[in-house]
Amino acid sequence: MPTIRTLAAASAIVTLAACTTNPYTGEQQASKAATYGGGAAAVCGLIGAIDSSKHARNAALGCGIVGAGVGAYMDVQETKLREQLQGTGVQVAREGDNIRLIMPGHITFETDSYNLRGSFYPALNSVGQVLAKYADTTLRVTGHTDNTGSRQYNQNLSERRAASVADYLVTRQVARDRMLTVGAGFDQPIADNSSEQGRATNRRVELYILPKTS
Structure with a gap:
């Protein structure tokens, strides 16, 4: 299970991610993690990104029942894909x-x-x-x-x-x-x-x- 320190770090990541730079336009924009339900729910979704265990990923998806877990989980993947596929x-x-x-x-x-x-x-x-x-x-x-x-x-x-x-x-x-x-x-x-x-x-x-x- 993630520790309190891990979750706190995840919360900080979400806070910083609330305003991101679009890699194509250079403009500041709100991240979808914020749009899909705020910091607490996004932390829940980020558990799957921090801990690769099946238990953690399932916990992240389970959070979608009460908030933005699924949206945040997918948001992290979208960001990674955009970063790696830019220019391809x-x-x-x-x-x-x-x-x-x-x-x-x-x-x-x-x-x-x-x-x-x-x-x-x-x-x-x-x-x-x-x-x-x-x-x-x-x-x-x-x-x-x-x-x-x-x-x-x-x-x-x-x-x-x-x-x-x-x-x-x-x-x-x-x-x-x-x-x-x-x-x-x-x-x-x-x-x-x-x-x-x-x-x-x-x-x-x-x-x-x-x-x-x-």
């Missing part, structure tokens, strides 16, 4: 208690292939390092394509790309049973497929980091 081309988006990583196809895979680019390994190594440390989450890896080619071809390609990302994360000590892989084919575009730029945007893998519900 991977987008980090926060959606409530969930984190979404958007991995563009042009930096992740060779054209029309599900083999990972060697140049993308360092970014995935960083992702794996964070995911392995904060283990009280489930992961959904979804592959997407543009609309060039048949539906079945794109469905298969999207599934294989999602599986390639998941398989590599396993080599970085991320448990396979935490991950669900899904192929969306070309059914969930985020840009207009009528232009090359739009098609390039649609070719991607998205990794959702979701807090466990039990």
